[in-house]
Amino acid sequence: MEQQTGTTLIDAPGFSIAQQQYLQGFFAGVAQRGVMPFVGQTFSGHITNDPASGLVNQAAEEAEPMWFGTPLSDLCKEERWKQEENALDIWDKLVAHANEDKAPAPDDLFRFKFHGLFYVAPAQDSFMLRMRVPGGILSAHQLRGLAQMAADWGSGRADLTTRSNLQIREFQPKDIVRVLGKVQDLGMTSRGSGADNIRNITASPITGIDPEELYDVAPLADALNRYILNSRDMYGLPRKFNVAFDNGGAISVVADTNDIGFIAVEVKEGHGIPAGVYFRVLLCGITGHKQFATDCGLLLRPDQTVAVAAAMIRVFAERGDRTDRKKARLKYLIDKWGVEKFITKTEKLLAFPLIRVPASACEPRKPIDRAGHIGVHAQSQPGLHYIGVSVPVGRLPVDQMLGLANIAETCGTGQLRLTVWQNLIIPNIPTAKLEAAKAAILAAGLAFEAGTVLSGTVACTGNKGCRFAATDTKAHAVALANMLDSRFNIMQPVNLHVTGCPHSCAQHYIGDIGLMGVKVGGEEGYQVVVGGGSDQDQSIARELIPAIKFSDLPPVMEQLFRTYTTQRNPEESFLDFTRRHSITELQSFCATQELV
DSSP states (O other): EEEEETTOOOOTTTTHHHHHHHHHHHHHHHHHHHHOOOOOOTTTTEEEEOGGGOOOTSHHHHHHHHTTTGGGGGHHHHHHHHHHHHOOOOHHHHHHHHHHOOOOHHHHHHHGGGGGGOOOTOSSSSEEEOOOGGGEEHHHHHHHHHHHHHHSSSOOOOEEESSEEEEEEEEEEHHHHHHHHHHTTOOOBBSSSSSBBBBBEEEEEETTTTTTSSOOOHHHHHHHHHHHHHHHSSOSSOOOOEEEOOSSSSSSGGGGSSSSEEEEEEEOOSSSSSEEEEEEEOOOOBBBGBBOEEEEEEEOOOOGGGHHHHHHHHHHHSSOOOSSSGGOOOHHHHHOOOHHHHHHHHHHSSSOOEEEOOGGGOOOOOOOOOOTTTTTEEETTTTEEEEEBBBGGGEEEEEHHHHHHHHHHSSSSSSEEEEEEEEEEEEEEEEHHHHHHHHHHHHOOOSSSSOTGGGGEEEETTTTTTOOOOSSSSHHHHHHHHHHOOOOOOOOOOOOOSSSTTTTTTTTGGSEEEEEEEEEEEEEEEEEEEBBBBHHHHHHHEEEEEEEEEEGGHHHHHHHHHHHHHOOOTTHHHHHHHHOOOOHHHHHHHHHHHTO
């Protein structure tokens, strides 16, 4: 080969220097333009240089494999685990771990969550099982079976969650196959209840029996759940995904905290569409990131909601970020694209057009009863009632599970409803059996007229069962609520939300009072926020105290509530009181200046 001015010349027999320079320049130009030479072999055995032939380019550098359009080398570790082995196909591993009574390695620990199994060490050296209870509706038979499971293999109790769901804890590895078999025997499932999947589908807890409702959404929640269970490609999303159906009635399902919320609305004549009941679509609720779901401008017929949910979830699965777990929720895809592009991509997957109608065309929602999930209430069916039972911070021991199952069967129709407020409802109780039902609830050690604060208190698992939590949330929540209820007689509801870490599983930013666990001088403490709410009270709570030891918190809250009860306007709720005062004023009411 000859060298001239630093470039290598092509030295081939029969080519002049000028021809060699031309060919060298040609290939240099090809390289600069990024054009890859093509060499393919036809079916007849001839060699072609035509890229349009559709043949494999045997001269090309091997392309890096892709996963949902992302090069494997760019994936976060969880996505690599999903790409390496489908978590739905690991039954042999589950059996092996049970036979060997051993905990899973990090990659399989993640995959086990696809089956609802969470190994929660170091908080507890055991598994937690999270169920799927679509719409929060379960039977007395199922509750009784879950109680037996908790007694035989678990912690002896269930924990009701803020997704109208339940968890059972402290299963040893040797029992996980028995547990999953028992769940199947009960006609239930835990598949897809954890990791990067669509979590329990929530629905208004008194749907179908609510005198104020516009549409019974229980069949919609059940249909979406069944669709997910029958569609393998609906598993393994970029991150978790929440969907809620709101009947437009008396009790909220906090749809505006979900990735997708469907809310029933009424449209009257004169808006260019047939009058009737439709659904508005809210997108991108993620209150741990201080964002509510917002109306995206669509109006759906009820029969379209499940198909639209499926299409939207698929768009997210195909285009969501799989490189950065912190940017992998639906919010971040829509932040990048904008709502209109997301809707356009969704519409391409649908066999029907989406109708864009402004929210102003819909009738205003009727008031929400913030206390409607507790106590005795009339149903839409004449002569029937439901009782909302208070379950403090969702802890339900086996004996109470069995007692509630018996009450549902003997006084109702054998059905129970879970709520996002960590309590439950027994529906369909005839007037003649109300007193017997109330007496049985009290005999079980439960209440249906709990103190104002305790009945509105929710708390995440806390550091007794979660490695992320900084505090014992459930114990602290009950202690604080009981203290306030013992000292003050407050008629209006007060919601206390206690979460152990910034993941905000108890949604502390939407509480009248929100506590987030922090360490203060090596002790368990909290950030305190006030004035949060959802639905018609929608607002992100404001910080009142950056950090305070829990041991110092009760007297501070007592002082704040004493000021509220003495200075409030007639019939003014605690929420309204906190919202009409500045943070500086509220701090002066509870004398927090020396504590922050």
